[in-house]
Every structure is written in C-alpha cells, then in structure tokens.
Amino acid sequence: MAEFAKTDRTTITRLPKRGSYDKDTVYAILDDALVCTLAFVLDGQPFQIPTGFCRIDDFLYIHGSVGSFYMREIAEKKLPVSIGVTHLDGLVLARSAFHHSVNYRSVVIFSNPELVTDKSELYTALEVFTNKVQPGRWDDIRQPNDSEWKKTMVLKFKIEEASAKVRTGGPNDDEEDYDLNIWAGVVPMKLERKALLTDPKLKPGVEVPGYLR
C-alpha cells in the first residue's frame, strides 16, 4: 500500500485516527469530486477559488481562461497552493449536541504549479477532464479548435504532499447518554444527478446519447 510521506503540513494532529496518507484513499476521494478549492497567498492575504479539476496519475490538472487573473498570477509567480476536496457524506445525529458530527471524506494537497505547454498533454488533460464530468462526452462533441486552445491555460500540480481525513459510521455518544429517549443515527447525504434538461435550441431529431441514459 503506497503512502505519501507525512510532512509538518500534512500530518493530521486533530483526531489523527481519521487521517490517511494512503495514495489509493487520497486518489479515490479526488476522483469522486468534480470541484476543488485552490488556496494561495497574494500580498500575504489568503485567497481561494473553486474550480473543476481532474487527476492523471500523480498530477492534478486544472484549466481556465488565459484571461483569468488568478490562473495567470499562480502560473507567472509560481505561487505555492493548497488544494482541497471535501465530500459531505452524512449528518451524524447523536444524543448529545456535543457528539453531533458529519461523515465526510476530505483531501488536502500542498503543491506548486507547472504550466502545461505540450500539445498532447493539453489534449489528454481536457479529454480526461471532460470525460470525468460526463463519461463518454469527449468523443461526441466538437473538440477545441486552434483559437480555443489559445484561450485555454492548463496548470498541473504534482501530488506528493497530501493527506486524507475520513469519518464514517454512526454517532459515538457518552455511555450514560445511550439510555436517553432520543433518536440517534445518520442522515446520509449524496450529490446526485437529476433528470436531464434538454437545451431548448437542440437541433430537431437529436437523441439523448447512450452515455447519458
């Protein structure tokens, strides 16, 4: 089981039992998320932006407009970043207020930006990203033309300083509280896809593709 080396920044100090440095655990949490939070420092102040991402092997990729102030700042100044992903999996309703909690899976990564310039790597990053958002989509759509590629910036971040934190299961109440007449348990939470909304401008006769059914 491959693990990330612990560092001062990634070592879980609060409730360390919930921490994990296992690569498979970290990667599964990342791959299950569509949006991450990118935090960075400008003039000593903390900034953050939510953004889509994908992972290819040991790298996390994001993309944006070449007109994006933050993409440019991060790329040009090579700003160190913290990248976070959190899944809220459940509300843990204990008998005491104190032991209320949530079930979650989260990852934090510390890394540095690398500007992607290789054409085939750019193409692969966008393909993997698009198919992560919607499996099967990339081969079905009009792919980027030269002008669109020129407007797109892709950054990658090596994943080597990373940790996960996970809580699962039901409430853990104080022994004497188990006798209280209070309902306890978990409300599971899940980010779900709902029924498709077809573009009113859809060309007549175009069917919903198999990968969306």
Add this chain to the structure above:
Amino acid sequence: MAEFAKTDRTTITRLPKRGSYDKDTVYAILDDALVCTLAFVLDGQPFQIPTGFCRIDDFLYIHGSVGSFYMREIAEKKLPVSIGVTHLDGLVLARSAFHHSVNYRSVVIFSNPELVTDKSELYTALEVFTNKVQPGRWDDIRQPNDSEWKKTMVLKFKIEEASAKVRTGGPNDDEEDYDLNIWAGVVPMKLERKALLTDPKLKPGVEVPGYLR
C-alpha cells in the same frame, strides 16, 4: 437592495456578469451550505480546512475543539481568513468542448476572527448551527454541559467584504455549432438527504421524531 462595497479583493474580474454583491444573494448561498472552506496563511504558506458553519445576521460562526491547532492559531494570531462556499448545481453540456461549463453558486468572504466568549452568544451560535444541520434538533437533544462548553471554541467572522458568483441556465454555444447533431443540455446536480440510518444502539421504543420524517 443592500450590497457589499466592492474591494480590490472581492471585485469579480473574470466573467463579471456572474458576480453579485447583493447581501440577500450572498446570505442565501451561505445559508444553503453546511460546509465552508477556511483558508489562511501560516509562515507564508496557504492552508485550508473544511468546516461546518452557520450565519447569524452579519456574522459567520464556526466552532471546533479547543485542542484544534488551526482554531487556536487563527484565534491567537488573529489570522485574516478567506471563507468560501460552493454549490455545484449542474453540468452544462455544450456542443463544443470549449463551452462546457457548470452551474454553480459560490461565495467568497475576506474577514478576521473574533473569539466568542459571551455565554449567551455561544449558546445561540451552537443552537443555530445544530438546527441548520437538522431543523428541530436542538430542543430534542442533551445540551452541552460545563465540561463540554470548556472543550468548545467558537469563532465569528464579520461578513462585510464578500461577493457571490453564480451561473445558471443552459449551454451557450457558438452560432455555427447549433446545427451539429450533438445533444446539449444540463445535468442538474443536488446534494440530497437519503433514507435515515438508525443507530443500532438506539434505545428500544424510541421513534423517529417528526422533524426527521
């Protein structure tokens, strides 16, 4: 319609049409979220932690253990923070890869921590937080005792430097792409509560309360 004053840090420069400084918009996005991301700077490095929160009027409240390294650092060093909330509302599937997008509602706040010490404010913050996670819960459970209050730290952050960014609606394709035989539309996304999981240690005879049915 009350608005937050724009600052250099909160002015939306990329796709400014999606930006909003309207207080009601910002507050609605915050109140619809259970988890925020708290970003801060330590030794020049960006850090972030996901954490539950609630809003009372113009303040955002978080709580944690007095043993939490980050809670203590933020409180003691009065670290400036950036607080972010993001809802992923839909996957926007356009005819071109380039115009793929997501529907979202996000808020970013810049603020500074204030340690809450007033007993009645502490109580109200925990009550509002608990009832936000699960409406009706607070009056049903065993409330904190002295020892539990001593273990709990509450911080609040004035919400006065804040902005929202929102995308809604379907894909916006290039004019010539509307004639392509490609399905386009939106996959709505929603974080949903699923069927309750009862604690196996539930005291026999305890029913699911009305506010959870």
